[in-house]
Amino acid sequence: MKYSKLFGKATFDSSKDSKFASYNLLMKGGFIRESSAGRFFFLPLGWRVHDKIKAIIKEEMDKTGAQEMLVPTLHPLGLWEETNRTNSVGFELMKVQDRNGAEFALGGTAEEMFVDVVRKLHLSYKDLPINLYQFSNKFRDEFRARGGLLRVREFVMKDAYSFHTSEEDFLKEYEAMAAAYKRMYDRMGLEALQVSADNGYIGGEYCHEFQVESELGEGRFFVSEDGKYSAHEDVAEFLKEDKNSQEEMGEIREVRTKRGTTMEDAAKFHNLPLWQQMKNVLYRDETGRYIMASVRGDFDVNEEKVKHVAGVHHLEMATEDEVKNKIHSVRGFISPYKIRDQIEKDVQLLLVGDDSVRTIRNTYIGANKDQVEMLNVNLDRDFSFDIEGDIAMAQPGFKTKDGTSTLVEKRGIEVGNIFQLGYHYSKKMRDATFTSESGEQQPFYMGCYGFGIGRTLATVVEKHHDEKGIIWPSSIAPYQVHLISLQGGEDQSAAVYEQLQAAGVEVLWDDREESAGAKFANADLIGIPTRLIISKKTGDKIEWKARNSKESELISVEECLARCNNS
Numbered sequence: 001m002k003y004s005k006l007f008g009k010a011t012f013d014s015s016k017d018s019k020f021a022s023y024n025l026l027m028k029g030g031f032i033r034e035s036s037a038g039r040f041f042f043l044p045l046g047w048r049v050h051d052k053i054k055a056i057i058k059e060e061m062d063k064t065g066a067q068e069m070l071v072p073t074l075h076p077l078g079l080w081e082e083t084n085r086t087n088s089v090g091f092e093l094m095k096v097q098d099r100n101g102a103e104f105a106l107g108g109t110a111e112e113m114f115v116d117v118v119r120k121l122h123l124s125y126k127d128l129p130i131n132l133y134q135f136s137n138k139f140r141d142e143f144r145a146r147g148g149l150l151r152v153r154e155f156v157m158k159d160a161y162s163f164h165t166s167e168e169d170f171l172k173e174y175e176a177m178a179a180a181y182k183r184m185y186d187r188m189g190l191e192a193l194q195v196s197a198d199n200g201y202i203g204g205e206y207c208h209e210f211q212v213e214s215e216l217g218e219g220r221f222f223v224s225e226d227g228k229y230s231a232h233e234d235v236a237e238f239l240k241e242d243k244n245s246q247e248e249m250g251e252i253r254e255v256r257t258k259r260g261t262t263m264e265d266a267a268k269f270h271n272l273p274l275w276q277q278m279k280n281v282l283y284r285d286e287t288g289r290y291i292m293a294s295v296r297g298d299f300d301v302n303e304e305k306v307k308h309v310a311g312v313h314h315l316e317m318a319t320e321d322e323v324k325n326k327i328h329s330v331r332g333f334i335s336p337y338k339i340r341d342q343i344e345k346d347v348q349l350l351l352v353g354d355d356s357v358r359t360i361r362n363t364y365i366g367a368n369k370d371q372v373e374m375l376n377v378n379l380d381r382d383f384s385f386d387i388e389g390d391i392a393m394a395q396p397g398f399k400t401k402d403g404t405s406t407l408v409e410k411r412g413i414e415v416g417n418i419f420q421l422g423y424h425y426s427k428k429m430r431d432a433t434f435t436s437e438s439g440e441q442q443p444f445y446m447g448c449y450g451f452g453i454g455r456t457l458a459t460v461v462e463k464h465h466d467e468k469g470i471i472w473p474s475s476i477a478p479y480q481v482h483l484i485s486l487q488g489g490e491d492q493s494a495a496v497y498e499q500l501q502a503a504g505v506e507v508l509w510d511d512r513e514e515s516a517g518a519k520f521a522n523a524d525l526i527g528i529p530t531r532l533i534i535s536k537k538t539g540d541k542i543e544w545k546a547r548n549s550k551e552s553e554l555i556s557v558e559e560c561l562a563r564c565n566n567s
Contacts, residue, residue, distance in 0.1 A: 001044075001479070003510040003522075008033070008043030010522045020216060022458035023148030025470050029525045031478075038145025038153030040454070045526065048478035050156070053453050054135055056187050056475065057158050060180045066131035066160055071113040073137060074104035079112035083428045085201065094139050106139035109202065111448060114161040115425050115432050118444070124435040125165050129173060133160035133449075149458035150413065151218070158451040163444040165434070170420070170445050177418050177449045181210055184451070185415065188460055189473030192415055195221045198234040198304050201313065202448065203424035211412030212459050219412045222394055224405040234304035236394035237401045240296070240356040243275050247361040250376035257371050261332025263297055266373065270364055274298045278357060278365045278377075280335050282318040282327065285310070289348040290318060290327065294336060294385070295392045296356035297363075302393040309389040310352055333366030336383045337374055353385030354392045415456045421446040470527030471548050474567060479508040481564060482528040484519050488536025496534060496542065496557060505564040523547075530567070532560065 003009070008030035017024050026032045031046030042050055058068065077095065080086045086093060086105075094106040107113065114132060123130075138157045145151055160177070164170040178194060185192040192210040199207045209232060211219050220233040231237065259269040267274045277297030283306070284290055291310055293301045303315050323331050327349070328342045336351045343349055357363075362376045377383065396409035426432035426443035433441040457476075464471045474480070481500065485493030493509065500507040508528060510519050516535075523531050524547070533543035533552075542560045545552035555563075 001508050003508055004512050006030070006044060006508070008045060010525050012521075012525070018148065020147045020150065020458075020462065021465050022150070022461035025461055025465055025525065025527075026148060026458065029470060029527070032149065038142060038151070040149065040152065042454075045478045046457075049457055049472070049476050050453055052476040052478075053188065053457060054156075054158070056184055057135075057451055057453070060184050060187075061131075061133055061158070061160065064131065064176050064180050066133050066162075068134065069132055070134050070136060071107075071110055071117065073107055075107050075110070075113055077103040077105050079116055079429075080105050082430065083112055083203075083425055085112070094141050107136065108138055108140045109448075109450075110134070110136070110159055111161065111202070111421070111425050111446075112429065115429050115444075115446075118163055119429070119432045122435075123163075125437050128434060128444075129162060129164045129169055131160055131162040131173060131177075133158060135453075147216075147218075147458070149454040152454065155452060155454045158453065160449040162447045162449075163434075164447075165436070165442070165445065167422070167445055170422075170447050174418060174420065174447055177447070178208065181416055181418065181449075181451070185210065185212075185456075187475050188456065189464055189475070190415065190456070190460060193221075193223070193230055193412070195219075195412075196231040196235055197417065198232065198308065199419055200304075202419050202421070204419050204421040207417055207419040209414045210416040211410075212415055212463065213410055213412045214459070214462055215411055216462070217411040217413040219414050221410050221412060222396070222407040223410055224400045225408055226405040228405065229400050229407075231394075233394060234302070236407070237390060238392075238394045238407060239399040239401050239403045240299075240359055240392070241399075242359045243296075244361050245359050249378050249381060250362045252374060252376045252378075252382055254367060255373050255375055257373055259371070265332075266364065267297070270373075270375070272364060276360055276363055278335065278360075278363050280365070282323055282329075282334060283315040284318050284322065285312040286314040287312075287348075289350060290322075291315065291350045291352055292334070292336060292339070293352050293354075293391055294357060295354040296360060299354065299356055299392040300395070301354075302391055305389070305391040305393075306352060309387055309391055310350060327368075329368040330366070330370045333370060333372065334368060335365035335374075335377075336385065337365055337367060337377055338383070339368060342368060351384075351386045352391060353379070353388045355388055355390055356392055357385075358388075413455070413459045413462065414452075415459050416449075416451040418449045419447060421448055465527070468521070469525035472527045472529060474529045477527070477529050479506040479528050480567060481505060481507050481530045481532050482523045482526065483507050483509040483532045483534070484516075484523060485509070485511060486516050486519070486533065486535035486537075489534035489538065492540070493534045496532070496560070499557065499561060500564065503561055503565060505561075530564070 033041045162173045195211050197209040222236045223230045259265040275298040280294045281301045293306045364375045367374045398407045436442045497509045531545045541554040
């Protein structure tokens with residue numbers, strides 16, 4: 001490709017610089033352009049990289065026996081209603097209506113569609129397992145698009161769905177997919193850590209994300225110092241040491257205080273440790289029901305864990321007006337103690353407690369009155385929870401759940417995920433069954449596996465760049481070599497360009513009448529792995545320079561062709 005004819009040249013425009021290197025470099029290098037917030041054009045350079053990534057994914061997926069297909073972009077809304085995901089997805093579902101009034105969802109994920117096509121084929125156990133995948137546009141009406149390709153509203157995704165006769169069979173596929181993803185990322189120059197995560201709106205009981213460590217990443221996760229444990233903050237577990245659960249219960253008593261509304265204010269006023277206090281946070285879920293989440297005072301509430309334990313999809317912090325007029329309590333002094341005695345009969349309230357509350361005795365909590373607290377309050381004797389579970393947020397320095405190591409905080413960019421779905425969809429959707437060996441109809445046991453291509457592309461740039469521009473790994477670079485002709489080398493450059501093309505070498509030739517400095521700056525910004533320079537000074541040889549090296553060397557045309565063919 002001649003650079004003079006390339007659609008989308010480098011601009012070096014810094015007027016819209018972002019804190020994300022990938023956004024700046026991909027925009028300046030002529031790889032992408034923004035259409036509207038969260039939606040991007042992939043220009044020819046960018047699409048070549050995109051295709052290289054797709055090719056690696058396809059090759060590794062096909063190696064596992066997975067089969068590529070394609071489902072329609074418009075999903076009949078009735079399918080999403082079968083699984084109740086019209087109300088439960090973690091993004092705003094985009095809907096359209098055709099001329100006949102039929103409603104469709106713009107696919108943000110495709111579990112229902114794949115279940116629908118599989119159930120229509122009336123499979124038997126002899127047809128299983130199967131793993132079906134596609135590359136397709138996904139649409140998510142994200143509240144806030146940011147970071148260029150890292151959080152968008154429209155993107156191409158590889159999503160795969162496997163169907164099994166049993167959990168035992170599924171686990172083999174889950175491990176095969178995890179291994180395939182590891183190979184994909186390795187080939188793209190990324191070190192991706194497999195991290196336990198929350199299934200969220202996808203459903204199922206467990207999943208793993210692939211996180212690439214980055215200080216600018218939105219994902220916060222923990223790894224143990226010994227390397228044996230890794231988990232996203234949404235699900236990370238830790239040791240909740242027993243504090244004084246064997247202490248004799250004291251007599252409960254009411255105390256009038258004169259303090260601020262923070263946990264620290266209470267601890268200072270009573271001269272008691274923070275852990276002996278109980279932290280209580282009031283939320284409202286998607287149905288309007290109130291949920292009070294309670295944890296030990298030295299911990300924080302993890303909203304994602306609360307959603308999971310309470311079986312809800314959305315939480316919002318209750319307003320001060322709601323605390324006062326719906327719950328008849330006071331912010332800073334709210335607690336589960338006798339709370340049901342004072343709320344209206346039509347107000348729904350669910351009390352959710354962390355298991356850490358069982359590690360303490362004689363706690364002190366608000367009395368649901370301004371400047372009034374209760375001392376020596378104890379679980380079971382003085383109050384109870386509707387649900388108990390793990391709803392506490394892990395923090396760096398906490399011990400792992402088995403107590404053998406310490407948690408270290410990391411930030412990362414999520415580039416892919418694998419999910420156990422189990423029977424989540426096959427039991428919600430009608431006739432999502434196969435014929436078993438005994439002739440009975442049994443539901444499919446399922447898994448799904450997602451890979452964000454644009455997000456991965458941007459992550460590669462975040463990890464592979466310097467102050468001058470991108471440094472593409474050779475496996476996904478838009479071209480193998482960047483040929484630059486300088487004064488006096490035009491005719492030889494044209495001949496070498498033809499020879500490279502004839503040899504099947506992907507070459508971008510900067511044939512413009514520009515200064516050497518401008519051409520070198522462009523080459524550094526675009527980041528093609530190998531730079532070839534031909535000028536009057538190089539004579540009948542070619543200057544060979546790797547993008548990630550300061551050194552260059554003069555080699556013959558024959559040596560250049562041999563190296564390019566072996567790269």
